[in-house]
Amino acid sequence: KPEKAHRKWENSDFNFDDVLQGMMALFAVSTFEGWPGLLYRAIDSHAEDVGPIYNYRVVISIFFIIYIIIIAFFMMNIFVGFVIVTFQEQGEQEYKNCELDKNQRQCVEYALKARPLRRYIPKNPYQYKVWYVVNSTYFEYLMFTLILLNTICLAMQVSHT
Structure with a gap:
């Protein structure tokens, strides 16, 4: 009852x-x-x-x-x-x-x-390869995309109930 x-x-x-x-x-x-x-x-x-x-x-x-x-x-x-x-x-x-x-x-x-007149370019071949990649526009877009994805992940609210 x-x-x-x-x-x-x-x-x-x-x-x-x-x-x-x-x-x-x-x-x-x-x-x-x-x-x-x-x-x-x-x-x-x-x-x-x-x-x-x-x-x-x-x-x-x-x-x-x-x-x-x-x-x-x-x-x-x-x-x-x-x-x-x-x-x-x-x-x-x-x-x-x-x-x-x-x-x-x-x-x-x-x-x-x-503004600086000359750009620093490394003489060491390994440093030059890293410098070349880091200064490329593709690397800049990659970093922007990763930051955007990180921001989206942080903005999502997860409920574990």
Whole structure:
């Protein structure tokens, strides 16, 4: 005979019950840490003090996707760009504040723009073969492909449950 067991419904660590908890949940989404679990819990959410219903609010996934695109990618790029521009401006300001005369300033600019005239080519035949392979475009494409495959492998999430 089946028996009725007493059960208790508890919220997950990240929820949208109040503003602070909602901000923490959205921050977790923007860091890409555990956001799929939060997405599935949000999709299954029903009403206050009621347990989840499987795929009750599938439309909420659109919010998560738009949020990730706007916040995680766009805003992060703006922040990184701001940091780079600030560093460049500080470097230019330091360069303008240094006490160099016109001749010294031209010398520094010339040294910064200088490029080597000759390319180093090894004289040892074994070193030359390795140097030739490493400087080839095929090697560059191979390294790019390996880095891309490594990135894809690291990006895949594996669940062992």
